[in-house]
Amino acid sequence: MSLYSGFIYFFGILSIFLGIMVITRKNAIHSAVYLIFCILSIAGLFFLLQAEFIAGIQIIVYAGGIMVIYVFTILLIKLEVVKGLKRRWEIKLITAIVFSALSGEILYLLLRKREALLPEEYGIAKGTVQAVGSYLLRDYLIPFEVVSLLLLVAMIGAIMLSRKKV
């Protein structure tokens, strides 16, 4: 096993562990901190998959921007420690069905569909700022502008929602 594969397995197992820690903590601020580290380990996977620009965006926007909004919201809300894992039985049943279906699909892929797991030749997929930027401003120019409009709408909506008098 090469060093590359070792890093891939390390970040993958780390992200699964941190995801489990996110959904099992009772205090929401602990969940938020574990989620930050889960996002950082997924960013490490993006680096190893040669999507360097997206990995940087993941660290800056997700771990640096979105999670700060989460932490501030948790600090603004007086959060009683909610007892988790105590739902009505219908919701428990739905959770069990969804969990068994999804994990059964994963196990089926792992056990039966071995040809999807065969190694293949990798070339070099350039995920640098230059490549992504040229695609973004040449082929995807209109979606780029639409997304900037979406961010403007979200900003105006958040300002409108967070006024004192609504």
Add this chain to the structure above:
Amino acid sequence: MIPIGYYLILSGILFTLGIIAFFIKKDLITMFMSIEIMLNSANLAFIAFSRNLLSINGQIVVFFIITLAAAEACLGLAIILLIFRQRKTIRSEEINLMKG
């Protein structure tokens, strides 16, 4: 080299964790965090396919998804703060205004 199936399995596991957290959690903020986990698993699948197919279009889609997640977190958390200010609770079972 790690084949693509393992990335898809990792993505599926993370998506399953997100769905379970969305169902079993009681406060709205943790449910939003589980949505972030699900978006991240989708991003991982996109990046793995982008690497596998030697195409950069998947990375562009991930860029747009991250922008969408930023807008969603901004608006959703503003709505949660509004609900907390009016109802003094963020537990999802006690927000039953539509129940009549």
